[in-house]
Every structure is written in C-alpha cells, then in structure tokens.
Amino acid sequence: MQPQITQLKNRWLISSPQLDVTPSWFDAVYWQEQGKILGQSHGRNVTWFVGDEQAPMVLRHYYRGGLIGKLINDAYLFSGLKSSRAYKEFTLLHQLEQLNLPACRAIAAQVVRNGLVYRADLLMKMVDGGRDLVAILTEAPLPCEQWQAIGETIALFHQHKVYHADLNAHNILLDGNDKPCLIDFDRGEIKATAGQWCQDNLDRLLRSFNKEKNKLDRFNFTSQNWDSLMRGYNREIIN
Template sequence: MQQINLADGLVWFDNTLLSEADIGSVFEPEYWSKLNKVIGSAKGRGTTWFVQGEQVPMALRHYRRGGLFGKLVKDQYLFIGWERTRCYEEFMLLKHLRQCGVNVPRPLGAKANKVGTLFYRADILIELVSGARDLVALLKNSKVEHNVWYAIGEEIAKMHRAGVCHTDLNAHNILLDGDNQVWLIDFDKCEKREGKNWQQGNLDRLLRSFQKEKNKAGITFNEESHWRWLTEGYSTIQLTQ
C-alpha cells in the first residue's frame, strides 16, 4: 500500500491495481465520465459508480450518513485521526480479510479530505465483482442450490475466524458471481472483535434479513432447508481466534 499527501487530505492505494497517473482525481465521478469509462451505477444511500480502471473494473463509493442525522449532515464525519477515518478502516479491514482467505473484493484506494479542522469527507475504490448479483435479486427469480447455501455458510465462518464482525450482514451483502462463487461485501463500520460471543448475533441478523425479504420481496427462502444448509456449511469451519 502506498500513501500520498494532498493539500487537504490523504490517499492510500494499491499501486499494483490502481495505476492511473492522477491518483488524486480517481475518486471523482467526473474524472471517469470525461474518460468515458463509467460502466454503470447503483443507487443506495448515494450512488455507487462502476468504472473501468487501467487494471480492473472498480466500484467508487462516497461515504454518506444515513438516518435522521444524515438528513442534516450528509457526508461529514468527526475527524479523530487519519487511521480512524471510515475509508482507511474499511480499506485495511478488506486487506485483512483477504489475507485470511475470505472472499471479499480487493481494496484499491481510499481518500479522506479534511473539512475545516473538525470534520472530513471520504471515498473508497474497491474491485468490482463483475457479473455478480446479490442473493435477494437471485432468490426472487431462481433457485439457489444446496452447495451454494453451504458455501455461504463457509464464507461467513471464515470471516468470523478472521475475527471480523459484519455489523450489517444481510442478504443484499452476499453476492454470487457467474461461477456461483460467494462474495461478502459492504464492510463500512465493521470491525475486528475479540472472542466469539458476537458471532451468533451476526447469524441471527442474517436470518432476520432472509425472513424480511421473504415477506417484502417475495424471495424463495425455506428456513428448514436453506438455513439449515447454510449453518451446516458454517459449522464445517473451525472457529478459532
């Protein structure tokens, strides 16, 4: 990982995967638009832009607040140190997970800019999982086989074995690519934790997510079979700290 200083902030990046000459500009959607390299987008709390980098396709995300407070302060966070910025923490957590063998997208770059003396804004670039769809989209229209549910459980267990709590583990944050390979995404505000007493809470949250999407979006989900297969896969991985 390399670091460069900006007039009002810092950029951290993987120079083997992010080789654009103007690193300071790659976190701006307009930069990619001028190069005609915007290849898609997705709406969420804000817009995530999909762009074609020199090495790999990437997803560019600007950090935005949610909830009631987010209506007042959309994208500014209290600055308590560069290594405590949301983008740096997510970048380093993804690096840790990949080193532990967890299937997450490669982090490519992160940028934090000071706003005055007390606040900052942040952006992150991660590798785009080409052709991937989240479980909710898949379960609306097709069947997910036993071996895939099993693999989902294994991947979550590997994340837990790496000591990472996914504070928003839900069906939208689990992807399958064209080869039915499982990917875990969206690690903003997630963290490393000691012990194991938080792990069941992660699984309980995911189960509630499936139940919610079954009622809301009409996904195909059977707790007696699908969830059992997932937890069987989870149990095959020895959870050690």
C-alpha cells in the same frame, strides 16, 4: 503491508505502495468524461461502476445511515486519518486479502477534511461476475448446496475473527463461478476473540432475509434454506 499515504493539503490519498493515485479517481464526472462509466447501483445511495471491462472497479462514497444520515448525509467528525472509516476499511480489506478470504479487494481511498469534519470515498476491484444475492433470489431459488456454501463462507470469516458490522443479504455476492463473497466492510474489524458477536452476525443476516421476503413480491427464501446455511456454517466451524 503498510498503505501508501499521500497528503495534498486537506486531502489524503490511501493506496497500495507504488500506485499513482490522483483525486480524479474518486470523481464520477472524471470517469464520465473518460467514457468509463460502466453503470451504477441504487441502494440507499448511488454506487458507481467505473474503469473498463478488463479491470472494472466500484467507486463508493461514504454516507451516513439512519436518522442522522438525513441531517448530515456524508460528513463525519475528524479525529485523525487513521480513525477515519475509509482508512479503517481500506486496511481491513488488505488484511482480508492477505488471509485469502473471499472479499472485495481495495484499490485506493481518500479522506477530505473540511474544518472539524471529513468526507471519504473508497475504490475497489469489482468482484468478477458478482451478483447480489437478493437480486438472485428474486429470480429463482438456490439449491441446498449453494446455501451450505454461503454458510461455510460466513464461518470462514468468523474463524478468522472477522466481524462484519452489516452482514445482510445485499452484502453477499455470488461470483462468476457461483462462489460466495462478502462485501461492504465499513465499520468491520478483526476481533481479538470469537464470541457473542458471531451469533449477532447470524441473527442480523436472518432478519435481513425475512425483511426482504416481507418486502418483495417474490423472494425465494424459506426456513429450510436457512437450515441449510446453518448446516454449512456449523460444519465449517466444527472442522
């Protein structure tokens, strides 16, 4: 399915066909004026939860990370709409939806050009009952079966050659039925083949678990938990 693209001067709106998107959808002030700010989360930057309880959405602005992020913050070199991070993530999320993979669902995106650079936003459906794995593990340990399910979910993405550029503990959710779901596919892609990148994904995830354990006073993660995750991963890969 090709996305619907609407250009308004230096602004592009990207959405599913027939969806009547306006620039206000990407403005937190608009949602505030409508009385439809449901909440927000503070990671490296603010992510807004907007809409209503029946159809909650996540509004995310694209920010740079690392040292360059401290200097440029949210501006990216413009080399065409289809090269923008918002367009790429939007189209990838629709591919994941068609593959029926447990990932967040894209609603719309926008890219706004200003000279040589652009800024961008992404609007997604909120995962029903979704809870951040890090937040969960600060409260209580997970059973072995749940760790195995997380491993099986990661393996499912790898079987479809889906590369997650930032697979970490914060980007794994458990939904309202305690089923794992992956979020934040910025810079992700579907690879031509499986390879070393699969192991690199797992290594990055393990580092993130250990980082949280060292940083937080209470974080329920052990080497046995990782072994359970890997059992689930390997079982799904072999099957």
